[in-house]
Amino acid sequence: MRYTALTIKNQNIELGQPYSVKINKSKDAPADDIIVVFPIDKVIDELKSISVYSGENLFFYGVIDEQNVKYTSSGVFLTIIARSMAAFLLDNEALPQTYYLPSLKTIFEKHIKMYGFKGYIGESKSFSSEFVVSKGMSEWDVLENFCFNYLKVSPRITNDGYIDATGKNVGKEINFSNVGQGIKYSSISENKKRYKRLSQVFVRATKNGSYSINVSDYEAINNGIKRKRYLNYSNNKTTPIESGEIMLAQAKKDSYEFILEVPGNININIIDRK
Numbered sequence: 491m492r493y494t495a496l497t498i499k500n501q502n503i504e505l506g507q508p509y510s511v512k513i514n515k516s517k518d519a520p521a522d523d524i525i526v527v528f529p530i531d532k533v534i535d536e537l538k539s540i541s542v543y544s545g546e547n548l549f550f551y552g553v554i555d556e557q558n559v560k561y562t563s564s565g566v567f568l569t570i571i572a573r574s575m576a577a578f579l580l581d582n583e584a585l586p587q588t589y590y591l592p593s594l595k596t597i598f599e600k601h602i603k604m605y606g607f608k609g610y611i612g613e614s615k616s617f618s619s620e621f622v623v624s625k626g627m628s629e630w631d632v633l634e635n636f637c638f639n640y641l642k643v644s645p646r647i648t649n650d651g652y653i654d655a656t657g658k659n660v661g662k663e664i665n666f667s668n669v670g671q672g673i674k675y676s677s678i679s680e681n682k683k684r685y686k687r688l689s690q691v692f693v694r695a696t697k698n699g700s701y702s703i704n705v706s707d708y709e710a711i712n713n714g715i716k717r718k719r720y721l722n723y724s725n726n727k728t729t730p731i732e733s734g735e736i737m738l739a740q741a742k743k744d745s746y747e748f749i750l751e752v753p754g755n756i757n758i759n760i761i762d763r764k
Contacts, residue, residue, distance in 0.1 A: 612655030705734030
């Protein structure tokens with residue numbers, strides 16, 4: 491991996507090899523993040539962005555949230571904490587307004603482009619309905635809500651600064667193996683987190699109504715899970731039952747995971763398959 495940074499004077503500098511590095515990428519979090527520590531022997535100017543390359547490929551690009559220099563008996567260390575470009579959309583509030591013929595092109599031009607994004611990939615047609623941007627929504631909320639309600643996809647931000655709203659987030663196939671061809675791993679674990687699973691969701695469909703709609707996960711119930719939630723339905727793009735089913739499905743997803751530990755650096759992204 492190669493690490494470079496851009497100073498507030500727009501000068502590119504090489505940061506060398508880190509003492510430690512942690513890069514987090516999650517399908518459920520809009521912004522990737524990095525915490526990286528470098529040993530240094532000279533003064534580093536204030537930095538505003540960091541790039542991480544795997545070979546010639548850009549693996550991570552982020553805007554710097556924190557820059558810290560620590561002097562110890564073992565040496566001087568520079569710590570950088572940064573988030574990917576989605577941080578701009580999460581940190582900025584959107585201008586409240588109503589769009590009467592909303593389109594991905596309009597959303598990109600009005601809410602995304604000014605933060606340095608290069609473009610978008612996805613359906614550009616206009617929709618003949620109102621799309622309301624409410625007070626308190628972030629720029630990310632606007633993009634995510636539009637993509638979910640009109641395009642039926644979850645938006646993704648590519649490493650090189652494009653909005654991907656195609657829903658075709660399929661990356662390369664990665665093979666892990668300790669007995670044949672593939673990337674060697676040091677450990678693999680399977681986690682069943684029963685405390686994350688839900689058995690029932692009770693939905694109130696109207697403002698003054700009761701929580702009379704019962705949506706159940708019978709597999710969870712048969713497995714002895716007893717965890718219920720009450721949902722005050724407010725999404726006019728799905729039915730009350732669908733809203734309950736979405737909550738149950740997310741809980742089921744959160745309750746199961748594989749953790750694979752691999753020594754060294756590998757070039758892998760969220761959309762890649764194993």
